[in-house]
Amino acid sequence: MSALKNAWEQLLDQRWLLPVLVLIGFVLAFAIPEYNLLNKYIQLVLMYVGINIILTVSLNLVNGYMGEFSLAHAGFMAVGAYTAALLTQKVLPVAAYPGLFPLAVLAGGLAAALLGLVVAVPSFKVRGDYLAIITLAFLMIVKSVIENIDYIGGPRGIPGIKRLTTLPWVFFWTVASVWMIRNFVYSKYGRGVLSIREDEIASELMSVNTRRVKFLAFMLSSFCAGIAGALFAHLLQFISPRVFDIIKTTDVLIMVYLGGIASISGSILGATAYTVLLELLRPSTVAALLSWLPTLVFDPLNQYVIQHLGVWRMVIMPLLLVLVMLYWPRGIMGLREFRGFVPRRDREAHHRLKAHGGSHGAADSH
Amino acid sequence: MSEGIVYWLQQALNALQLGSIYALIALGYTMVYGILTMINFAHGDVFMVGAFFCFLAAVHLGLPFTPTLLLTLLGAALLGVLIERLAYKPLRHAPRVSAIITALGVGLFLENFTLALAPYPKNIPALLENVTWNLGGVSLSSLQVIIIALSLGLMFLLDYVVHRTPVGMAMRAISWDKTFVPLMGVPLDLIISVTFAIGAGLAGAAGVLYALAYPVIDPYMGIMVGWKAFISAVVGGIGNIRGAMIGAYILGAVEIMVTAFFPSTYRDFVAFSLLMLLIVIRPYGILGQPRTQKV
Numbered sequence: 144m145s146a147l148k149n150a151w152e153q154l155l156d157q158r159w160l161l162p163v164l165v166l167i168g169f170v171l172a173f174a175i176p177e178y179n180l181l182n183k184y185i186q187l188v189l190m191y192v193g194i195n196i197i198l199t200v201s202l203n204l205v206n207g208y209m210g211e212f213s214l215a216h217a218g219f220m221a222v223g224a225y226t227a228a229l230l231t232q233k234v235l236p237v238a239a240y241p242g243l244f245p246l247a248v249l250a251g252g253l254a255a256a257l258l259g260l261v262v263a264v265p266s267f268k269v270r271g272d273y274l275a276i277i278t279l280a281f282l283m284i285v286k287s288v289i290e291n292i293d294y295i296g297g298p299r300g301i302p303g304i305k306r307l308t309t310l311p312w313v314f315f316w317t318v319a320s321v322w323m324i325r326n327f328v329y330s331k332y333g334r335g336v337l338s339i340r341e342d343e344i345a346s347e348l349m350s351v352n353t354r355r356v357k358f359l360a361f362m363l364s365s366f367c368a369g370i371a372g373a374l375f376a377h378l379l380q381f382i383s384p385r386v387f388d389i390i391k392t393t394d395v396l397i398m399v400y401l402g403g404i405a406s407i408s409g410s411i412l413g414a415t416a417y418t419v420l421l422e423l424l425r426p427s428t429v430a431a432l433l434s435w436l437p438t439l440v441f442d443p444l445n446q447y448v449i450q451h452l453g454v455w456r457m458v459i460m461p462l463l464l465v466l467v468m469l470y471w472p473r474g475i476m477g478l479r480e481f482r483g484f485v486p487r488r489d490r491e492a493h494h495r496l497k498a499h500g501g502s503h504g505a506a507d508s509h
Numbered sequence: 510m511s512e513g514i515v516y517w518l519q520q521a522l523n524a525l526q527l528g529s530i531y532a533l534i535a536l537g538y539t540m541v542y543g544i545l546t547m548i549n550f551a552h553g554d555v556f557m558v559g560a561f562f563c564f565l566a567a568v569h570l571g572l573p574f575t576p577t578l579l580l581t582l583l584g585a586a587l588l589g590v591l592i593e594r595l596a597y598k599p600l601r602h603a604p605r606v607s608a609i610i611t612a613l614g615v616g617l618f619l620e621n622f623t624l625a626l627a628p629y630p631k632n633i634p635a636l637l638e639n640v641t642w643n644l645g646g647v648s649l650s651s652l653q654v655i656i657i658a659l660s661l662g663l664m665f666l667l668d669y670v671v672h673r674t675p676v677g678m679a680m681r682a683i684s685w686d687k688t689f690v691p692l693m694g695v696p697l698d699l700i701i702s703v704t705f706a707i708g709a710g711l712a713g714a715a716g717v718l719y720a721l722a723y724p725v726i727d728p729y730m731g732i733m734v735g736w737k738a739f740i741s742a743v744v745g746g747i748g749n750i751r752g753a754m755i756g757a758y759i760l761g762a763v764e765i766m767v768t769a770f771f772p773s774t775y776r777d778f779v780a781f782s783l784l785m786l787l788i789v790i791r792p793y794g795i796l797g798q799p800r801t802q803k804v
């Protein structure tokens with residue numbers, strides 16, 4: 144057993160592991176829609192999983208690593224979605240050149256990053272609950288502004304967006320976002336982000352440039368949220384201010400805390416688990432999964448339970464969140480990290496700490 | 510009276526009505542924050558459940574106004590205590606953010622649970638006979654008078670309870686210090702439960718009054734009103750009971766004035782911009798005290 148464990152750890156230490164996994168992922172992302180390896184519904188769920196991973200990892204940067212409580216994520220998503228949708232509808236000739244789509248996505252991300260500054264500036268002075276309120280106010284203001292601009296559809300939103308989001312693009316942006324945030328977290332600025340979480344005043348005394356760190360963290364987080372929004376808009380093909388309300392933020396928050404704070408692998412797991420679970424609870428999916436049961440059992444079950452899941456699954460999910468918080472407050476991976484994501488130099492520190500009897504590694508920093 | 514003054518008086522009256530409802534809800538936010546330093550994000554949904562209790566009592570039990578109000582008060586208070594005991598109490602020593610997330614989850618649960626039971630918006634019957642008086646051009650309905658008077662009465666009652674009774678003294682003591690005050694024999698759990706019961710009861714009363722003023726209720730009505738009440742609490746200085754009342758009337762006045770002069774869709778924009786500005790300039794609110802942070 145220990146030999147197997149050793150081999151596993153050896154495998155995780157290989158330099159080629161992540162690039163190879165990403166390459167395999169890319170091949171699959173191209174092959175699945177091309178040869179219809181999975182049915183269309185599963186492909187759609189996979190794309191939602193990717194978008195939710197981007198949202199969750201980027202919110203974790205602010206809420207988990209930096210220890211703030213931001214509620215503005217749906218607002219950044221809305222900015223990204225609207226910018227990209229307007230570009231593909233009115234400016235860029237995407238019908239003739241579908242290759243221009245990433246430009247629109249990038250523009251969505253940049254627009255969101257710019258607005259990230261609006262939240263970053265108050266965060267210099269305001270912390271904790273009050274910053275949470277500022278982010279909430281920001282979300283409501285974004286929604287209200289969109290509702291009041293008639294040119295972009297006002298409360299009616301933008302219908303008929305072209306479906307440009309494909310599985311390879313989702314995979315690309317997911318990998319890119321995770322890669323950026325992982326590198327940021329383990330950079331010099333990432334240390335600054337962690338020190339702000341532990342104690343902002345002390346870290347400032349230790350010559351951390353807290354303003355620059357906050358600028359970068361908020362901008363990177365909102366940039367990724369904007370990208371996710373752009374992808375989301377071109378998958379759903381319809382956006383309106385109602386899509387990006389506080390419930391959307393709550394969804395992302397659930398994924399962050401289910402996966403565990405300050406953990407990239409946790410966010411990936413949390414986003415995947417939540418999205419898949421929500422889909423599994425759909426009446427049609429449950430019915431399909433349980434159809435092997437004998438009719439005598441299946442029919443009453445179907446009639447009295449499964450048919451009503453459409454409404455009740457939205458009751459089950461928040462209940463699950465509360466239960467996770469009560470009995471599993473750290474989530475799946477709270478403050479821990481999958482070894483493959485931790486840079487080499489930190490892994491050694493991790494080993495040393497373990498040898499000295501420390502229960503947490505450098506990546507845990509807690 | 511000149512037309513200008515009449516118009517202003519009319520708007521002021523509307524502001525007073527809206528502010529009263531915000532104030533009743535804001536008190537629950539501020540009381541819980543004062544005692545547990547926790548933002549109870551499920552509070553707006555307790556208000557919504559209060560409106561549905563009102564619907565149940567009025568339509569299914571066929572009760573008149575006063576029993577409906579009392580029953581709703583009691584039901585909402587019970588719900589508040591239940592939420593605290595089941596969801597928040599186990600997290601009292603957990604990181605604060607866990608409690609906030611749990612509160613968001615509880616709120617979402619209440620919304621979707623109500624939605625599952627009542628998928629369509631409900632109409633509240635007129636529980637009170639509504640008479641409209643005309644005072645020199647200003648129209649004043651008996652409903653408005655009842656809403657404003659009842660809210661003010663409840664607020665004065667609460668202010669009296671908090672500042673003049675032993676229970677209130679215990680509440681203030683616990684919000685001052687949670688470690689040593691219980692050692693002096695103040696029952697911590699009981700006082701926290703009482704706080705939640707009072708806060709939720711007031712939200713329930715606000716639910717009834719809101720349902721009387723705007724008789725169509727739906728499971729998501731608590732979100733926006735709840736956030737607005739929360740803004741009121743912050744504007745007044747969260748944790749401060751009198752501040753919450755002042756903040757609520759300020760917000761009510763601002764919202765009514767915005768809708769009086771601009772398209773009504775600007776209301777939320779102005780309300781939230783005001784909040785953002787206020788927090789940056791004066792983060793501890795109108796009556797709050799700035800806290801120093803030790804390193």
